Amino acid sequence: MKTMRTFLYAVLVALAAGAGTEKALGQFTMNSIGRGANIETPMPLEPKPIDDRIINRAHQSVLEREEWNRHNNVDFRVSLTGMVTQFNKSWTTNNQNSVSSELSAYYYHIYTRDKYSSTFKFDGIYGMNYIDDVWFKNQDKLEIYHLSSWKMREQGVLRFWAYGVSAKFASQFAEGFESRDKREQVWSNFMAPGTLNVGVGFTYTSPSPRLPFVVTINPLSGDGLFVLDDRITDERRQKLGIPVPRASDGSPIRSKIEGGSSLAVDFNRTFSLGDRRRTLQYITTLSSFYGWMTQVARRTPADGNVSGPAAILPTVGWTNRLIFNPLKFMTMEFRTTSIYDRSQVNRVQMQYYLRVGLTYGFKNR
Numbered sequence: 001m002k003t004m005r006t007f008l009y010a011v012l013v014a015l016a017a018g019a020g021t022e023k024a025l026g027q028f029t030m031n032s033i034g035r036g037a038n039i040e041t042p043m044p045l046e047p048k049p050i051d052d053r054i055i056n057r058a059h060q061s062v063l064e065r066e067e068w069n070r071h072n073n074v075d076f077r078v079s080l081t082g083m084v085t086q087f088n089k090s091w092t093t094n095n096q097n098s099v100s101s102e103l104s105a106y107y108y109h110i111y112t113r114d115k116y117s118s119t120f121k122f123d124g125i126y127g128m129n130y131i132d133d134v135w136f137k138n139q140d141k142l143e144i145y146h147l148s149s150w151k152m153r154e155q156g157v158l159r160f161w162a163y164g165v166s167a168k169f170a171s172q173f174a175e176g177f178e179s180r181d182k183r184e185q186v187w188s189n190f191m192a193p194g195t196l197n198v199g200v201g202f203t204y205t206s207p208s209p210r211l212p213f214v215v216t217i218n219p220l221s222g223d224g225l226f227v228l229d230d231r232i233t234d235e236r237r238q239k240l241g242i243p244v245p246r247a248s249d250g251s252p253i254r255s256k257i258e259g260g261s262s263l264a265v266d267f268n269r270t271f272s273l274g275d276r277r278r279t280l281q282y283i284t285t286l287s288s289f290y291g292w293m294t295q296v297a298r299r300t301p302a303d304g305n306v307s308g309p310a311a312i313l314p315t316v317g318w319t320n321r322l323i324f325n326p327l328k329f330m331t332m333e334f335r336t337t338s339i340y341d342r343s344q345v346n347r348v349q350m351q352y353y354l355r356v357g358l359t360y361g362f363k364n365r
Contacts, residue, residue, distance in 0.1 A: 073110040074364050075268075077323075079103070079331050081357025102127035102139055102355060108268070115151040117162065117205075119214075126173055129180070136180040139353075140172040140188070147216065149203045164203035166216055166264070170195045175229075185233055192229035193240045197289065198222050199262050213267040221262035223289045226255045241343040256343075258291030258312065270363070281323040290314040315341045331359035 081102045087095040104125040111118045127139030149162035171194035177183045186192075199218025206213045227242050230252055234244045237252065246252050265286040270279050295312045317339050324332045335353040 069364050071111060071113050072364065073108075073112075074362065075108040076106070076363075077331075077359060077361040078105040079333070079355075079357050079359040081355050096131060099130040100128070100138075102357070104355075115154070115162075117147075117149045117151075119145070119147040119149075121145040124173070131180060134180045136183075137174065137176050140174065140176060141170075142173055142190075143170045144168070147203065160205055160207055162203045162205070163201075164216055164218075165198075165200050166218065167198045168196070185236070186229060186231040187236065189229040189232075192227045192232055193242075194226045194228070196224045196226070197262060201262075210269075211267075212269055213265060216262075216264040216266075218262045220259075221289065222257065222259050223262070223291065224255060224257045227252075228254055230254075239344060241341060258289075259293035260289060260291035260295075260312075262289045263287065277325070277328045279323075279325045281321075281325075283319075283321040283323070285317075285319045287317045288314050310342075313342045315339075315343075325359070325361070329358055329360065330356075331361075332356045 079102075083098075083100045085096075085098045087097060089095075102125065105122070106124070107120075107122040109120045121144070123141065123143040125139045125141040127137060128135055129138050145166070145168045147164055147166040149164040151162045152158040153161075171191055172188055173190060175186050175189040177185070177187045199216075199221030201216065201218035201220065203217075204215040225241050227237055227240055232240075232252075234246065234252065238244050242253055242256055244253065263286075265284075267282070267284045270281040272279055291312045317337070319338075320336045322334045326332070333353075333355050335351075337351040337353075339349045340347075341349075
C-alpha cells in the first residue's frame with residue numbers, strides 16, 4: 001500500500017512539472033452535506049383561475065326542472081269509470097241491459113314570474129248511458145277559466161293584491177235531450193246554453209299554504225248567456241234564462257248580455273293521509289254576478305220606474321268537490337253544485353254527484 005501511494009504521488013508531480021506554469025487541483029474525497037441542511041429551490045408559479053362551472057347533462061336537467069317548477073304549478077287529473085249490466089232471456093225480474101261510462105278531466109296551471117301571474121283552468125265531464133239499444137248522455141260539462149294578474153307592490157300591505165283581467169266560459173260538448181224516451185226536441189247543445197263572463201278588477205292571493213284561497217273582485221264585468229241552436233223551443237229558452245217572446249222579425253232571441261260586477265272565491269288544497277298515495281283534495285268555487293249596469297239602464301228618466309222584465313237580482317253559484325284517492329290509480333269524487341238565478345227559476349237549484357273509478361294524476365308540487 002505504501003509503494004502504491006508513493007507511485008501515484010510521483011505521477012502527479014511529473015504531470016505538474018510537464019504542464020509548466022499551469023496548475024492542476026483536485027481532491028480524493030467528497031464533502032458531505034449535513035442532515036439538518038434545508039435546500040430551497042425557487043419555482044415561480046403563476047396562479048390561474050379554476051372553472052368550476054362544469055356540470056354534466058343530468059345535473060343541468062335537474063336544475064332546469066327546478067327552475068321550471070319554481071315558476072309553474074300544474075295539477076292534472078283524468079278519470080274513467082264504467083259499468084256493464086247484462087241479463088239473459090230467462091232472467092225473470094229486472095232484465096234491462098245497460099252500459100254506462102264516464103270520462104272526466106281537469107287541468108290547472110298557474111304560471112308566475114316577477115309581478116306577472118297567469119292562471120288557466122279546464123274542467124270537463126262527459127258521461128253516457130246505453131239502455132234498451134239507446135245511447136244518451138247523463139253528464140256533459142265544459143268549463144274554461146283564465147286569469148292574468150300583475151302585482152301592485154313587492155313589499156308592504158299591497159304585496160298580496162294584484163290588478164287582474166279574467167274570463168270564464170262554460171257550456172257542454174254535444175247535444176242532449178230531456179230523457180232517453182223523449183228525443184223529439186233538442187234539450188241542449190254546444191253554446192246552447194253557453195255562458196261567458198269577462199271582468200277587470202283586483203285579485204287577492206292568500207299567502208298561507210293552509211288557506212290557499214284566491215279572491216277576484218271585478219267592479220267592471222260583463223255576463224253573456226247564449227242559446228245558438230234554433231231547434232230549442234221558446235219554453236226551454238225561457239227556462240234557460242233567455243227572454244221571450246221572440247224578436248220583432250220572428251227569429252228567436254239567441255243571447256242575453258248584462259253589465260255589472262262579479263265576485264269569485266277559489267280554494268284548492270290537497271291533504272296527505274298517511275302517505276303520499278292516499279290524498280284528499282278539496283276544491284270549492286263561489287261566484288256571483290250582479291248586472292247593476294243593465295238595471296240602471298232600464299230606468300226611464302221620467303218616472304224612474306223599471307220597464308220591461310223584472311228587476312235583476314244577483315246570481316250565485318257554489319261548487320264543492322271532494323276527491324279521495326285511497327289508491328294510486330283509484331279515485332272517489334263527491335260533488336255538489338248550487339245555483340240561484342231568478343231569470344231561470346225563483347228557487348235554489350242543487351245537484352249531487354258521486355262517482356268511483358280509475359284515475360291518473362300529476363302534480364309538480
